[in-house]
Every structure is written in structure tokens, then in C-alpha cells.
Amino acid sequence: MAEKEIKGKERYKSGVISYKKMGYWQPDYKPGATDVIAMFRLTPANGVDPEEVAAGVAGESSTATWTVVWTDRLTACEMYRAKCYSCELVPNTGEGTETEAQYFIYIAYDMDLFEGGSIANVTASIIGNVFGMKALKALRLEDMHFPIAYMKTFDGPATGIIVERERMDKFGRPLLGATTKPKLGLSGRNYGRVVYEALKGGLDFVKDEENINSQPFMHWRDRFLYCMEAVNKASAATGEIKGHYLNVTAATVEEMIERAEFAKDLGSIIIMIDLVIGYSSIQSMAKWCRANDMILHLHRAGNSTYSRQKNHGMNFRVICMWMRMAGVDHIHAGTVVGKLEGDPAMIHGFYDVLRETKNEVNLENGIFLEQDWASMNKVMPVASGGIHAGQMHQLLHHLGEDVVLQFGGGTIGHPDGIQAGAIANRVALEVMIQARNEGKDYLAEGPEILQKAAKTCSPLKAALDTWKDITFNYESTDTADFVPTATGSN
Amino acid sequence: MMTNYGNRMTQGQFSFLPDMDDEQISAQIKYALDNKWSVNIEYTDDPHPRNTYWEMYGMPLFDMTDPAGILMEINECRKTFPNCYIRVMASDATRGTESVKMSYIVNRPSVEPGYNLVREERTGRTQGYTILPYACDKPEGERS
Numbered sequence: 001m002a003e004k005e006i007k008g009k010e011r012y013k014s015g016v017i018s019y020k021k022m023g024y025w026q027p028d029y030k031p032g033a034t035d036v037i038a039m040f041r042l043t044p045a046n047g048v049d050p051e052e053v054a055a056g057v058a059g060e061s062s063t064a065t066w067t068v069v070w071t072d073r074l075t076a077c078e079m080y081r082a083k084c085y086s087c088e089l090v091p092n093t094g095e096g097t098e099t100e101a102q103y104f105i106y107i108a109y110d111m112d113l114f115e116g117g118s119i120a121n122v123t124a125s126i127i128g129n130v131f132g133m134k135a136l137k138a139l140r141l142e143d144m145h146f147p148i149a150y151m152k153t154f155d156g157p158a159t160g161i162i163v164e165r166e167r168m169d170k171f172g173r174p175l176l177g178a179t180t181k182p183k184l185g186l187s188g189r190n191y192g193r194v195v196y197e198a199l200k201g202g203l204d205f206v207k208d209e210e211n212i213n214s215q216p217f218m219h220w221r222d223r224f225l226y227c228m229e230a231v232n233k234a235s236a237a238t239g240e241i242k243g244h245y246l247n248v249t250a251a252t253v254e255e256m257i258e259r260a261e262f263a264k265d266l267g268s269i270i271i272m273i274d275l276v277i278g279y280s281s282i283q284s285m286a287k288w289c290r291a292n293d294m295i296l297h298l299h300r301a302g303n304s305t306y307s308r309q310k311n312h313g314m315n316f317r318v319i320c321m322w323m324r325m326a327g328v329d330h331i332h333a334g335t336v337v338g339k340l341e342g343d344p345a346m347i348h349g350f351y352d353v354l355r356e357t358k359n360e361v362n363l364e365n366g367i368f369l370e371q372d373w374a375s376m377n378k379v380m381p382v383a384s385g386g387i388h389a390g391q392m393h394q395l396l397h398h399l400g401e402d403v404v405l406q407f408g409g410g411t412i413g414h415p416d417g418i419q420a421g422a423i424a425n426r427v428a429l430e431v432m433i434q435a436r437n438e439g440k441d442y443l444a445e446g447p448e449i450l451q452k453a454a455k456t457c458s459p460l461k462a463a464l465d466t467w468k469d470i471t472f473n474y475e476s477t478d479t480a481d482f483v484p485t486a487t488g489s490n
Numbered sequence: 491m492m493t494n495y496g497n498r499m500t501q502g503q504f505s506f507l508p509d510m511d512d513e514q515i516s517a518q519i520k521y522a523l524d525n526k527w528s529v530n531i532e533y534t535d536d537p538h539p540r541n542t543y544w545e546m547y548g549m550p551l552f553d554m555t556d557p558a559g560i561l562m563e564i565n566e567c568r569k570t571f572p573n574c575y576i577r578v579m580a581s582d583a584t585r586g587t588e589s590v591k592m593s594y595i596v597n598r599p600s601v602e603p604g605y606n607l608v609r610e611e612r613t614g615r616t617q618g619y620t621i622l623p624y625a626c627d628k629p630e631g632e633r634s
Contacts, residue, residue: 162589169539171579172503172592200494202506225615232619236607237492239499239623241539266616357586375586423495426506434504437521438514456508 019055029085035108037145042103043138053135054105058082060130082109116153119279141314145369154325158289160377168241173433177205179408192226199234199242201422208247210274210299228266245272245297270295276302286327298328324379336398338386343479354379366480388467389428393446424463492604499537502595519557522580528552533574535633573599
């Protein structure tokens with residue numbers, strides 16, 4: 001364990017020396033104002049010194065290869081070397097517990113290791129080769145910190161929460177949305193029907209499915225044309241600005257731009273992409289949106305393949321950070337009470353990095369590193385999946401006001417039709433905001449507040465009766481581990 | 491007549507709820523003041539969804555800290571423009587927001603005739619859409 005860094009001539013003798021000796025383990029290092037910091041959860045391979053693996057992660061994510069190279073000496077290599085400066089056992093792991101030993105490791109990288117304004121470049125280092133190193137069994141990127149100077153090389157969200165609200169003329173309450181159902185098979189004409197009914201009923205947005213692109217049952221141009229007929233007709237029926245997230249996801253960026261241009265020509269205020277299109281495509285679309293006054297909605301399709309398991313992959317909160325830098329305006333970030341994975345404290349952490357101007361360290365919410373967002377626009381989180389009007393008090397309590405509450409089944413599955421479903425959601429939302437503003441204990445009194453409003457709103461009554469017992473109470477796989485007796489899943 | 495829920499224009503935070511009485515409006519004003527937001531009152535006879543700049547009923551009430559005083563202003567506005575839409579807004583000057591935080595309607599015309607959706611046939615199957623409030627069929631100043 002007490003291996004020391006070797007310096008001078010000995011350091012560059014041909015052959016193999018440990019990563020620690022090469023200078024990637026610097027326990028006395030204090031990160032500076034130009035350091036990017038990455039914090040990982042490391043599970044070393046059996047019998048391997050954790051500090052040596054930690055140094056290996058620092059090495060392989062920066063300048064090192066498996067052997068000594070003399071060409072290091074042509075560079076300011078000590079600056080380019082990432083430095084692992086902390087390696088601590090994760091509470092509740094290792095000897096005497098049911099989980100094998102894991103370590104939280106902190107690594108500092110000078111920001112000159114990265115190209116400005118490129119998420120692709122950051123990720124190629126930070127989540128590149130290191131995840132496949134034989135010396136480790138598993139690795140998970142838990143958190144990151146970026147210096148203000150580096151943050152300023154990104155444009156950030158094309159629109160942002162504040163401007164989105166100003167453009168839509170909607171203030172003081174969460175926005176309401178729904179995803180068109182069924183996911184697949186509707187013709188363009190039938191699809192637009194769902195959009196019209198939901199928007200006229202009172203929703204602000206309807207959304208395409210992440211896997212609705214241009215299939216045999218509905219060509220994309222047909223979808224766009226019918227959806228915009230629905231949006232405009234609903235706008236005229238209510239006097240409100242309405243939108244439909246037109247998913248422009250396609251095989252190539254050129255094709256996506258073509259679809260986005262068509263959406264713009266039709267007067268859409270918002271387009272949509274999926275996370276699976278990749279970081280550079282997302283940044284391209286964000287730049288296009290910025291140049292064309294368009295709101296950009298991002299569906300997080302695919303993230304759970306690498307964000308859900310606690311010991312390997314990456315924390316979704318870091319995806320949220322990267323997406324804010326990349327420039328999306330909306331991102332699906334969990335519901336707490338709905339059908340998809342999400343420990344409440346972790347979801348609060350996701351929302352914090354999307355919406356705050358500065359994040360302080362908050363271990364309970366999984367925030368290990370502070371982050372100043374350098375006046376970057378805020379991203380509107382979207383809560384979607386298994387939520388309904390009867391949970392309005394809980395949704396407002398957990399998710400706050402700057403969020404899109406997306407009721408798909410909870411709108412379209414209403415027994416009296418889609419408009420009735422939308423009315424129920426809007427009335428439930430407005431009455432809960434009113435109660436909150438009046439200073440009522442709306443979380444405790446929520447069910448009564450809803451029942452009272454339902455007396456004069458039969459669609460709300462039907463919604464409450466239909467879904468009264470629906471909850472999704474499963475244990476989360478991803479929790480924070482900040483103290484030995486952390487949340488449920490340990 | 492409009493055919494949506496409530497048969498009325500639904501801009502603002504509380505248009506799906508029964509109209510608020512003075513006590514309820516005062517509670518909302520108090521919420522704004524407790525948050526250190528400034529309140530202003532605006533009116534219009536043009537309910538177009540993109541009519542951003544309603545007429546200001548005086549300056550924002552930056553220095554008024556009593557909900558009763560603001561309610562009095564609202565009632566003065568209602569008396570002066572009984573057949574206009576009147577909304578109460580609250581603005582947050584905090585860095586990172588510097589924008590509107592509340593907006594709710596406290597007065598409406600007795601009749602809300604709704605909107606005409608005008609379609610312009612364009613090339614291919616595309617349409618250009620224009621929304622025209624029927625309330626604006628008459629010239630400004632003669633609408634109520």
C-alpha cells in the first residue's frame with residue numbers, strides 16, 4: 001500500500017511499473033480551480049490493492065498506457081496526468097457485510113485535457129476504456145464537477161425553463177403533458193385525434209413516443225401534419241399556446257435536421273429527440289434549436305442499460321449534467337411515485353442539477369461535488385410513467401413547480417374519454433397549487449382537497465375513482481450510500 | 491360560444507377553477523408578497539394567446555406590502571374595465587429567474603365568443619394557421 005511515486009530518470013526506464021508509482025495516486029493533492037473532478041464507485045478485482053486500481057483508473061482515463069513511454073518526457077506530463085487523491089471504503093460494503101468491498105474514488109483532471117464545448121470528448125476519457133479494465137470488477141461514475149471556465153465553453157439549453165415559460169405564457173404551476181397511446185400502430189389521422197382531445201381538455205403538451213419515428217403504419221410527415229392541425233385547433237379552442245413534441249429522431253443527423261425544418265415550417269414550438277442518438281447528435285440538434293427558437297425535448301431512452309445498477313455504469317445525475325451542458329430543454333428525470341425506477345432522494349438530486357444555479361454538496365441526494373452552473377439555462381425535468389391525478393399532492397411536494405407532469409395512461413385511459421382525462425389532471429393541478437399558495441398543508445390534506453374539487457368536476461371524480469389504489473411501491477436499486485445506514489435497498 | 495371546459499379562455503394559473511372571491515385572491519397576493527415578488531395588474535380586450543403585452547393598470551406595485559391595498563387596486567381596475575380580461579401577475583427579481591412567477595385571471599368579459607382558426611392552403615398538404623379572437627372583430631375601444 002505504501003508504494004511511492006518514482007521521479008526523475010528511474011520513472012522513465014523502459015518496462016512496467018505500477019500506476020501508483022507512475023504518479024496517478026496523489027493522496028496529498030488538493031484540486032484547484034481549473035480541475036475537472038470525477039468521482040467513481042470502484043469494485044477492485046479480487047486481491048488487488050484498491051489504491052492501485054484507483055490510480056489505474058486515473059491513468060487510463062488520462063495519459064497512461066500499460067507500460068512506460070519515453071515520449072511522456074516531451075510534454076508537461078505531470079499536469080496532463082489525472083490524479084486520484086482519495087480512495088475510501090463505501091459504507092456498508094466489505095468485510096462483515098453482504099456486499100463485496102467498494103471504494104469511492106476522486107480523480108482530478110486539468111481542464112486542458114478536454115476540448116471545450118464537447119460532451120463527446122469528456123465522455124471518451126471519463127467513461128472510455130477504464131470501465132473495461134481487468135483490474136476492476138465494476139466501476140460506476142457517481143458524480144462530476146466542472147470548473148466555471150470550462151462550463152462557459154458550452155451554450156447550454158437552447159431555451160431554458162424561464163424562456164420556455166415566457167414563450168408559452170404559462171407561470172406558477174407545473175406544465176401538463178401526455179404521451180400518445182398506444183405506443184405503436186395509430187395512423188396519422190387517429191394519432192392527431194389523441195393530440196387534439198388531450199390539448200383541448202387542458203394539457204399544455206402532448207408527446208410522441210420515443211420509438212415513433214417513421215414506420216409503415218405512420219410516415220413522419222403525416223404525423224407532423226396531423227399533429228399540427230390538432231395543436232392549432234386546440235389552441236383556438238382554449239386561447240392558450242399548446243405544443244406537441246414532434247420526435248425528429250432518425251437514422252442520420254441530416255434526416256433529423258430535415259424533419260426539424262419541417263416542424264419549424266409548420267409552426268411547431270417544440271421538437272423531440274431520444275438519448276440514443278448520441279452526444280454529438282444531441283449537441284447538433286441543440287445548436288439547431290438555439291438558432292431556430294425551438295424548444296428541445298429529450299427522452300432518456302436507453303439510459304437504464306447503464307445507469308440503473310449501483311455498482312457499474314454511471315449515475316443518471318451525471319447524464320443530467322451532461323445534457324444540461326449539451327443544450328436540451330427537457331429531460332425525463334423520474335416521478336418518485338410512478339412506475340419507473342427512482343429513490344426519492346436520488347430523484348431530488350437529478351432535479352437539483354437540472355434546475356439550480358449552484359449545487360452545494362448534498363450527500364443525501366447523491367451530490368458529492370459542488371457545481372456552479374455559471375448562469376447556464378435551466379432544464380425542465382419531465383415526470384412521466386404511471387402517474388395520475390390522485391397523486392397530485394405528492395407530485396407537487398416531491399417535484400415542485402418547474403416540471404412537466406406527463407400523464408399518458410392517466411389521461412388517455414380515463415373512462416369518459418381523453419378530454420375528460422385532461423380536465424381531471426388540470427383541475428387537480430390547479431386546485432393543489434391554489435391550496436399550496438394559500439398556505440394549506442397540501443401534502444397531508446391532498447386527498448381531501450382533490451375530493452372536494454371533484455364535487456364540482458365530474459371528470460376528476462371519475463379519475464379518482466378509477467385509479468384510487470394505483471401505486472408502484474418497489475424498492476429502488478439505486479440509492480445514495482452516504483452513511484452506513486442509508487436507504488432501503490442495502 | 492366556446493366548447494372547452496368552462497366555456498372560456500383558459501390562460502393563467504386558475505382558469506379551470508371556479509372564479510376566486512376576494513378572500514381567495516388576497517391569499518394568492520399574500521403568497522406572492524411572502525416570496526418577495528412584486529405584483530402588477532394588467533387588462534386587455536384581446537385574448538389572443540400570443541398577446542403578451544396587456545395594458546398595465548398603473549406601475550407594478552413594488553412597494554405595496556399589504557394584500558388589502560393590492561386587492562383595492564384590483565377592484566378599481568375591475569370597476570374601470572368591467573368587460574375586460576384582468577390578470578394579476580407576480581415577478582421575481584432574483585438572479586436566475588428575473589421573470590414572471592404567477593399569472594391568474596380575476597375578471598372576464600360577460601361573453602367569451604372564442605376564436606376563429608383560419609387555415610391557409612399552402613404547397614403540398616401543409617397549412618398556415620392563424621388564430622383570430624372574435625372579440626377583436628371590432629376596433630380597439632369598441633369591443634365591450
